[in-house]
Amino acid sequence: MPNNDTQHMKDRFGREITYMRLSITDLCNLRCQYCMPEEGVTKLRHDDILSVEEIAEITAAAAQLGITKVRITGGEPLVRRGVIEICEAVSATPGIRETCLTTNGILIPQYAQSLREAGVKRLNISLDSLNPDTYRSITRGGELSEALAGIDAAIAYGFNPIKVNAVLIGGVNDHDIVSLAALTIQGIHVRFIELMPIGGTSQWAGERFLNDSAVLSALPQLEPVGVDGVARTYRLPGIPGTVGLISPVSSHFCPSCNRIRVTSDGKLKPCLHSPEELNLRGLHGEELTAAMRSAILDKPQRHHLDSGYSRSSRSMTSTGG
Ligand code: SAM
Numbered sequence: 519m520p521n522n523d524t525q526h527m528k529d530r531f532g533r534e535i536t537y538m539r540l541s542i543t544d545l546c547n548l549r550c551q552y553c554m555p556e557e558g559v560t561k562l563r564h565d566d567i568l569s570v571e572e573i574a575e576i577t578a579a580a581a582q583l584g585i586t587k588v589r590i591t592g593g594e595p596l597v598r599r600g601v602i603e604i605c606e607a608v609s610a611t612p613g614i615r616e617t618c619l620t621t622n623g624i625l626i627p628q629y630a631q632s633l634r635e636a637g638v639k640r641l642n643i644s645l646d647s648l649n650p651d652t653y654r655s656i657t658r659g660g661e662l663s664e665a666l667a668g669i670d671a672a673i674a675y676g677f678n679p680i681k682v683n684a685v686l687i688g689g690v691n692d693h694d695i696v697s698l699a700a701l702t703i704q705g706i707h708v709r710f711i712e713l714m715p716i717g718g719t720s721q722w723a724g725e726r727f728l729n730d731s732a733v734l735s736a737l738p739q740l741e742p743v744g745v746d747g748v749a750r751t752y753r754l755p756g757i758p759g760t761v762g763l764i765s766p767v768s769s770h771f772c773p774s775c776n777r778i779r780v781t782s783d784g785k786l787k788p789c790l791h792s793p794e795e796l797n798l799r800g801l802h803g804e805e806l807t808a809a810m811r812s813a814i815l816d817k818p819q820r821h822h823l824d825s826g827y828s829r830s831s832r833s834m835t836s837t838g839g
């Protein structure tokens with residue numbers, strides 16, 4: 519458990535920081551158009567990526583500072599060699615109550631059992647379309663049937679909750695809103711996320727931005743439920759799963775942001791869209807904890823996506839989406 523003086527680690531704007539997103543690789547087995555370039559992805563050298571031991575040490579320091587939830591992401595976390603050891607190390611860290619993972623789902627059938635045994639209980643699966651051609655086009659070659667097999671495996675192995683995240687892409691998946699929302703019939707929570715202009719694909723994203731009010735127009739029968747983290751939630755009448763709207767662009771949720779990020783090469787980023795980052799590699803013990811404490815204190819007040827671009831020059835894959 520965090521000790522008493524760090525239990526309520528707040529930044530200087532009074533936000534309690536309890537959630538860390540950890541990118542464990544910037545590689546991926548898909549090439550989503552809004553996230554990665556088709557070619558020319560620079561592969562970091564093995565030594566440039568945080569080792570399992572470094573991740574364990576950073577997680578322990580974060581827990582000392584009051585982090586209770588860790589999301590393992592990337593890139594595609596399930597392509598990282600050692601992903602299961604990483605999940606085990608994170609979930610075994612005293613003070614970490616929740617270890618979750620965000621994935622495109624393709625490799626879930628292969629890893630579901632080991633992930634459960636490693637202490638991962640919650641999965642977020644990214645899926646932007648239920649039309650095989652649209653899915654193939656968005657992901658540049660991905661097979662929808664493989665992603666759906668991943669969702670089936672997640673259900674079969676008892677991950678709970680399962681959230682499906684769909685990025686809204688104007689002119690590309692507007693017609694998928696209704697079919698994606700129908701996944702809530704199976705108890706899955708479906709969240710629609712506004713496309714953010716970030717990294718090398720920001721121009722592409724800027725041209726295809728779709729406000730999340732498109733979801734409310736496509737599904738007028740949605741009933742408001744409440745708020746779940748950064749999502750405003752709704753429900754189709756009588757259906758178990760919820761439909762969430764996450765609007766980083768149209769209504770930024772910075773005032774209630776409770777998260778920090780650690781990049782695959784070991785930089786702490788207190789804000790996804792700000793250039794500030796702090797190198798954690800080579801720091802140990804009290805030096806590591808003190809550095810993380812000061813970066814959390816200095817978390818920027820808000821992002822400036824409303825200016826049309828992210829001030830971070832990193833891609834989503836290295837920052838950890
Ligand atoms: N590969 C995994 C996956 O796709 O779930 C994890 C990493 S991915 C970067 C994490 C999330 O970031 C995905 O849900 C993806 O859709 C989202 N994402 C990537 N680029 C984005 C952008 N420009 N705007 C909004 N969401 C984005």
Ligand code: SF4
Nearest residue numbers: 546549550553593622
């Ligand atoms: Fe890969 Fe996820 Fe980015 Fe798609 S969104 S390219 S699956 S990291």
